[in-house]
Amino acid sequence: MTVHLQFEAAGLMTSVQDLGRFGSQALGIPTSGALDPISLRIANVLVGNEESAAGLELRFLGPRIRVVGGKARVALIGTSAGLEVLEPERRALPPGQSVTLADGELFRVGTVSDSSCCYLAFAGGFELPAPFGSQSTYPPAALGGFEGRYLRDGDRVPLSGQLLGEAPERGIELDLSLWGDGPIRVVPGPQDDYFSENAWETFLGSDYEIGQASNRMGLRLVGPELEHTKGYNIPSDGIVTGSIQVPGSGLPIILLSDRQTTGGYPKIASVASVDLPRLGRTRPGARLSFEAIDVETAETLRREQEVRIRRQIDAIKILPAGAEALQQRLMGSNLISGVIRG
Amino acid sequence: MPVSKFGPWQRDLLEPKLSVPHSENTMQSSKFPRFRASGDTGLTVELGDRVDQETSARVLSLRQAIESRGLAGVVEVVPAYLSLLVHYTPLETSQSCLIEDIRALADSLKGGAAAIDARSWVLPVCFDDPEFAPDLEHVASWAGLKPSDVIADMISVEQTVYMLGFAPGQPYLGDLPDRLAIPRRMDPITGVPAGSVLIATGKTVIYPVQNPTGWYIVGKTPIPVFSPASATPVLLQPGDKVRLRSVGKAEYQDIADRLRNGETVPGLRAHA
Numbered sequence A: 001m002t003v004h005l006q007f008e009a010a011g012l013m014t015s016v017q018d019l020g021r022f023g024s025q026a027l028g029i030p031t032s033g034a035l036d037p038i039s040l041r042i043a044n045v046l047v048g049n050e051e052s053a054a055g056l057e058l059r060f061l062g063p064r065i066r067v068v069g070g071k072a073r074v075a076l077i078g079t080s081a082g083l084e085v086l087e088p089e090r091r092a093l094p095p096g097q098s099v100t101l102a103d104g105e106l107f108r109v110g111t112v113s114d115s116s117c118c119y120l121a122f123a124g125g126f127e128l129p130a131p132f133g134s135q136s137t138y139p140p141a142a143l144g145g146f147e148g149r150y151l152r153d154g155d156r157v158p159l160s161g162q163l164l165g166e167a168p169e170r171g172i173e174l175d176l177s178l179w180g181d182g183p184i185r186v187v188p189g190p191q192d193d194y195f196s197e198n199a200w201e202t203f204l205g206s207d208y209e210i211g212q213a214s215n216r217m218g219l220r221l222v223g224p225e226l227e228h229t230k231g232y233n234i235p236s237d238g239i240v241t242g243s244i245q246v247p248g249s250g251l252p253i254i255l256l257s258d259r260q261t262t263g264g265y266p267k268i269a270s271v272a273s274v275d276l277p278r279l280g281r282t283r284p285g286a287r288l289s290f291e292a293i294d295v296e297t298a299e300t301l302r303r304e305q306e307v308r309i310r311r312q313i314d315a316i317k318i319l320p321a322g323a324e325a326l327q328q329r330l331m332g333s334n335l336i337s338g339v340i341r342g
Numbered sequence B: 001m002p003v004s005k006f007g008p009w010q011r012d013l014l015e016p017k018l019s020v021p022h023s024e025n026t027m028q029s030s031k032f033p034r035f036r037a038s039g040d041t042g043l044t045v046e047l048g049d050r051v052d053q054e055t056s057a058r059v060l061s062l063r064q065a066i067e068s069r070g071l072a073g074v075v076e077v078v079p080a081y082l083s084l085l086v087h088y089t090p091l092e093t094s095q096s097c098l099i100e101d102i103r104a105l106a107d108s109l110k111g112g113a114a115a116i117d118a119r120s121w122v123l124p125v126c127f128d129d130p131e132f133a134p135d136l137e138h139v140a141s142w143a144g145l146k147p148s149d150v151i152a153d154m155i156s157v158e159q160t161v162y163m164l165g166f167a168p169g170q171p172y173l174g175d176l177p178d179r180l181a182i183p184r185r186m187d188p189i190t191g192v193p194a195g196s197v198l199i200a201t202g203k204t205v206i207y208p209v210q211n212p213t214g215w216y217i218v219g220k221t222p223i224p225v226f227s228p229a230s231a232t233p234v235l236l237q238p239g240d241k242v243r244l245r246s247v248g249k250a251e252y253q254d255i256a257d258r259l260r261n262g263e264t265v266p267g268l269r270a271h272a
Helices: A037-046 A197-206 A273-281 A295-313 A323-332 B010-019 B054-070 B095-108 B134-141 B147-156 B249-260
Strands: A002-010 A016-019 A056-060 A064-069 A073-077 A083-087 A091-093 A099-101 A104-111 A118-122 A155-160 A184-188 A208-210 A218-222 A243-245 A253-255 A265-272 A290-293 B034-038 B042-046 B076-077 B083-088 B118-126 B160-166 B172-173 B189-192 B196-200 B203-206 B211-213 B218-220 B241-245
Touching: A037 A073, A037 A273, A037 A295, A056 B118, A184 A273, A197 A265, A197 A290, A208 B147, A218 B042, A265 A273, A265 B034, A295 B095, B034 B095, B042 B095, B054 B076, B054 B083, B054 B095, B054 B160, B076 B160, B083 B095, B083 B218, B118 B249, B134 B147, B134 B218, B147 B218, B147 B241
Parallel strands: A184 A290, B118 B241
Antiparallel strands: A002 A064, A002 A155, A016 A056, A056 A118, A064 A104, A073 A099, A073 A118, A083 A091, A083 A104, A184 A265, A208 A218, A218 A253, A243 A253, A243 A265, B034 B042, B042 B083, B076 B083, B160 B172, B160 B241, B172 B203, B189 B211, B196 B203, B196 B218
């Protein structure tokens, strides 16, 4: 029998995401994919998957899931919110490592307050189709994921069921500096010539707040307006994840994973790819500022980040049997608050 | 927040572009290809500054050349009206390498754009139903024409797929006769159904899914341009040629019924 995840509560905007649907943007198919790919990659390695496998992206409020039809190995990365088993016996699971849940166990991830998103990976991944080569969910076109939509209460999502044997659990001591901090770095262009120098100084010299209307398609920024010099319509051209478009309102929108493939508003700058995972994690109400860098610097920063991600992944350790029980005792007596450090 | 972040190298990027007005007299060859950074994962390659078939042909043929060259680190290439966007990974290449390679490829095409693999289509469109074509009267009166003239104009031309975008499989077709080049709406409307045929700025789009629009709805086709469950989910590709054929409500309905029953609809391809 296939192992399923039975969603007793779906959470706020839980969706299946992998690292994105690349190769079909010329047909108008958006890439979608995880807002924070670093966390998804690490969660996948913890459960023994390829880094690029699909996991569940949880947003703000996690789901309550029962494992049905067999065992499931799971890892949660991207939040300090815990993984908690509710039935048959309540227990808190240690963060930063894989754990194996028994048939029938009900677990949940509670409120995620330190990020806009986090990831649950399952050993073997999902038994779901991969339209255009990806399992990522794109709800506006009902593409990918589970029935092309965010999960709902009562959904039963099949796991591929490849796992287990007696493979050991794995754990990681996560270095949060991987995501970077400070101002969000941007590369000017491609339509920087549509803005006055004044607009540039405003953009780089101001704080912006992430608006409540933000979603997986983009972050709407609230703050000083940016002045166009040549209107705000361009012949539509291709856009990247991280493109910062400025429509007629003058308020920038940073385009994220569910962005359209092309657009007709001028783009003042693009977020350096090194800062996209951090940006994907930011929550409405958070404040951002921007710093301009050139392309070569952006490329170098990204390569350095990738080396550090690899080092983190290589440092993933096999845990001795019984480690979970020990950690739970420690957590129970509140001696440690988890293995995530900043 | 100090404004000194606005470094001198940025001024280098800005000033020439701000101070040089678009000059129609400049030889195209000296201005293009023009490279612009779309961050460190995208390179925008501009090949002209007028939206027309000639620029589009250069865009599509350079795209084909880049894809068949198989440049390391290139993820995919997205064509648009005046430019193409080369998505790349900085883990396998750099923008400076790509600029060098793509400039060479563009130079090698200067003798004349290579023909790209294009297909020809004839798509049925029902214009005569007010529910399908709520803006036909408005477009006609804007143009000082009768609705039947608008329809005659629309079916008289063979249009080219400039690009796809906005929604999965959504084609941008052009060009319509100049007298139909109505500007976009001031205020977008919502809930435009899939299959709607819309025009503005001398272009035509066909909606794959329900979406808002700033364009004018002048007809509806029963042929889905995006059908995710199909083996070929996206009907049209950049460069394809499309002619519209006016059908009555009965024929529209008949084709829609046939598609619903899983039957094929003959005659969509002009040269099979």
